[in-house]
């Protein structure tokens with residue numbers, strides 16, 4: 001085939017449908033790593049990103065954890081932000097309109113202490129325009145009472161997903177915690193609760209110690225590990241879930257380039273999310289989407305879906 | 314507008330036992346730089362640590378499009394940065410943050426730097442000089458060999474008062490003691506400071522006691538550098554509920570905003 005005669009961009013289709021979310025390309029930016037989008041607008045065209053998953057939002061304002069909140073670790077970083085956010089109402093009135101005006105595809109990320117709180121946030125979002133889907137953080141390891149408990153017990157996972165589903169017509173995407181023994185069991189519970197897609201993985205619980213001060217580095221003691229260090233764990237978990245659960249998967253954990261993203265797609269991710277990578281390269285989302293497209297052109301793959309799960313045996 | 318780009322290194326020298334000066338060309342970025350802002354730099358694009366390192370603008374030449382940084386080797390990132398050679402490219406993001414405020418009219422200003430904290434005060438001194446300010450610099454380090462920026466300060470044309478802990482040059486002792494001993498507060502309109510926190514706390518206290526306004530540049534560990542990750546949080550006053558973000562709301566804050 002003489003590729004020179006045809007505009008390469010017209011050859012391949014990199015748009016995807018993630019459980020009802022139409023994305024122009026399969027690359028999203030992960031919650032908590034891209035603020036409300038505006039923080040990065042000088043570096044990347046916000047409307048060109050597959051989806052912007054905004055900072056985790058709770059019903060009420062949260063001030064977050066005491067510092068230090070971040071620490072670098074080998075091939076990764078720990079964070080214990082503690083879900084600092086202005087609350088759902090302020091997000092909807094002050095931050096969302098700007099993203100909509102810029103033409104961004106926005107996925108809200110919600111977190112709560114109780115099932116009722118999750119449902120209440122979902123119903124506020126339902127009354128608004130301009131959000132493509134709800135990602136449920138049932139795995140944030142930082143907030144006492146909430147986070148970890150929801151994501152680690154199959155029964156509660158099913159109930160909280162069902163509660164959110166009943167309040168919204170938007171696609172619902174629970175984000176799974178890797179801090180569990182059997183990820184497939186949790187994924188199945190989310191499916192039973194009515195999830196439209198699954199996001200995985202959130203950060204792995206970890207810590208670091210300052211030997212000079214002889215105390216934990218993070219103010220919160222424990223934090224979530226992200227970055228390249230967690231990529232093998234994420235790939236393994238997505239592989240396992242893809243084999244057992246029918247739902248489309250938004251895969252991420254340590255993606256730093258398009259080759260990493262392709263690994264996730266090949267073990268079953270329909271789309272990918274980039275978190276820590278944004279801190280290193282503020283236009284990584286565009287670079288990765290472009291890299292995927294080029295890979296497809298070079299390998300004569302017309303539709304990205306042909307690659308999804310291709311490495312799964 | 315901040316940007317991200319690759320700067321061509323045109324100078325990289327060791328200036329003391331553990332401090333280096335690196336100059337690179339990035340005209341678009343250089344044109345946007347204001348004193349007190351910082352850049353987020355990748356020490357090594359291939360084998361380096363994951364995250365960028367925040368370093369203050371030490372000097373900027375908008376005509377030649379260059380940016381110069383002054384850094385102290387403290388860990389893996391800054392150690393790797395020392396290996397960058399002339400004609401290499403460094404990956405830089407910036408300029409970031411809110412810098413120093415500049416006076417509308419010429420004033421008598423006092424700049425107080427400790428150690429590598431002198432870095433942002435050099436570019437600031439250059440800008441203040443252009444505004445016609447009368448500039449006095451108090452500069453404290455451990456010993457003579459650590460006083461590294463004299464040439465630049467002389468070239469800019471400021472009055473320099475050094476302090477060393479061992480007395481090898483200038484005043485013997487802390488720069489805050491030099492301040493209390495030798496500076497007549499009634500001759501100062503505004504104070505700028507950057508250095509170790511206890512030093513800045515002393516400077517801020519002196520300023521408040523004498524009713525002199527001023528600003529300090531703070532540090533906090535960072536990931537994104539643009540206000541997105543909420544990692545560089547800090548309470549400015551003990552009673553505050555809200556955490557400011559040093560990268561976006563600062564790194565420069567007024568003495569009135571901070572309780573050290």
Ligand SMILES: Cc1cc2nc3c(=O)[nH]c(=O)nc-3n(C[C@H](O)[C@H](O)[C@H](O)COP(=O)(O)OP(=O)(O)OC[C@H]3O[C@@H](n4cnc5c(N)ncnc54)[C@H](O)[C@@H]3O)c2cc1C
Nearest residue numbers: 366367368369383384385388389390391432532533534564
């Ligand atoms: C706004 C700002 C401006 C700065 N300007 C200068 C400057 O002009 N010259 C200079 O020498 N230093 C400056 N620093 C400090 C400099 O960022 C650190 O010394 C550097 O990041 C250390 O990296 P490392 O890998 O060598 O050390 P390591 O200790 O190995 O670093 C480990 C991690 O901690 C972070 N870290 C360590 N120390 C600091 C610190 N003091 N502040 C923030 N993060 C830190 C690193 O970025 C890295 O993520 C500035 C810091 C800030 C926040």
Ligand SMILES: Cc1cc2nc3c(=O)[nH]c(=O)nc-3n(C[C@H](O)[C@H](O)[C@H](O)COP(=O)(O)O)c2cc1C
Nearest residue numbers: 030031032056079137202226227253254275276542
């Ligand atoms: C600083 C920081 C803040 C985060 N905040 C959230 C959050 O509010 N909600 C959430 O669901 N995940 C949050 N995450 C997890 C990321 O969205 C992502 O799932 C995780 O970091 C793994 O991807 P990565 O290795 O590409 O960063 C956060 C991660 C980081 C590094």
Ligand code: FES
Nearest residue numbers: 536538540543560
């Ligand atoms: S470093 Fe990310 S908010 Fe300041």
